[in-house]
Amino acid sequence: MKQTIFSILFLCSVLAFANNNETTILKTTTLKGKVVDNTESLTGVKVTIDNKETVVYTDFDGNFSLENVPVGVHKIELSLITYQNKEVEIDLTQESEIEIKLEAK
Numbered sequence: 001m002k003q004t005i006f007s008i009l010f011l012c013s014v015l016a017f018a019n020n021n022e023t024t025i026l027k028t029t030t031l032k033g034k035v036v037d038n039t040e041s042l043t044g045v046k047v048t049i050d051n052k053e054t055v056v057y058t059d060f061d062g063n064f065s066l067e068n069v070p071v072g073v074h075k076i077e078l079s080l081i082t083y084q085n086k087e088v089e090i091d092l093t094q095e096s097e098i099e100i101k102l103e104a105k
Contacts, residue, residue: 033098
């Protein structure tokens with residue numbers, strides 16, 4: 001009986017620590033930004049990351065925030081109807097704040 005209980009406890013401890021590997025932990029961060037043109041902040045700009053379903057829009061001050069973004073290199077796409085679409089590549093290693101300028105069509 002003692003041997004069975006010991007075996008179960010040993011197996012549980014092995015399973016508990018098996019996934020405690022730093023390479024398996026997905027690190028994320030937050031990307032904050034502001035979209036502007038030559039004279040002002042731009043409201044309602046569509047901001048997409050890595051061609052995924054994650055889409056945010058800039059607020060009245062041109063600000064946006066993307067949370068829980070995996071650390072690494074990402075492609076940010078920006079679009080607004082009267083402006084040229086823009087793609088920006090960014091390497092995120094920590095929480096970052098960027099400013100992106102769009103050009104009128």
